[in-house]
Amino acid sequence: MRKVTLDDFIMPEFRGQNPDDYEFRGDGKIVRKDRWENGIHRIHTVLMRAGVMPDEPEFEIDDVVKAVRSLLDKPDDTEQ
Template identity: 30%
Template sequence: MKEVTEFDLRHPDYKDPDLKPEHFEFDGEGKIARKDRFERGMRRVHGMLIDLGLSSSRDAWTVKEELQKLKKYIEDMQRLKDLVCIVEQAPEDAEYFNLENREYVKNIDVEHLDIAKAEPSESHLINHDTCGKDGVWTENSAWLENIHSLVMLADMKEEILVMSGAMEACK
């Protein structure tokens, strides 16, 4: 029969015989924690970035670089999520989306748009229809710069395809 040792009495996280008390400290909650937990955590982040194809195991890296990559990835995923939500919730006949006031737009009056483009120094309102969260289309008008800030839903769909394709290529 095997004799009981100190390692048999240890918590499973601390059974490695190479671990010594000097490798640990008490964390802010008073629990035992590895002193190198931040380094180990950063190495796990680096490994995740490698898995996503955003970093390489062959290249040298810094914490700052890896955190920038992680931040960009999170921002890209948030943008992708926003785009998908906008496109999925779009009324069937919506053509554009106003990112500033979160409204869908359709039926931009081309005649008024052409006049506003031809005479930009003049103040010409351009008629169009808008639809908010309530799903009701209402007649509206805006200045040329507001119309120029609209994003075509077709462009958003294309960006979703590009972003999701890029994400698939990383796997």
């Protein structure tokens, strides 16, 4: 039988991760600092695969918003 280590007390999703990459959300949950950036990249990939956005690594967030609006048939406005 192996010896118990500090990692045995750490939640599996955080084992081996760098604490500098995480922060506390308002509700106290630990989340990645780059979650919004990762999310917009995932949305861009979905839109790209759907043929709504070009297959280019560089894009602007406004272009992603416009592509989503085009799928929803919403007018292009500046509402948040």
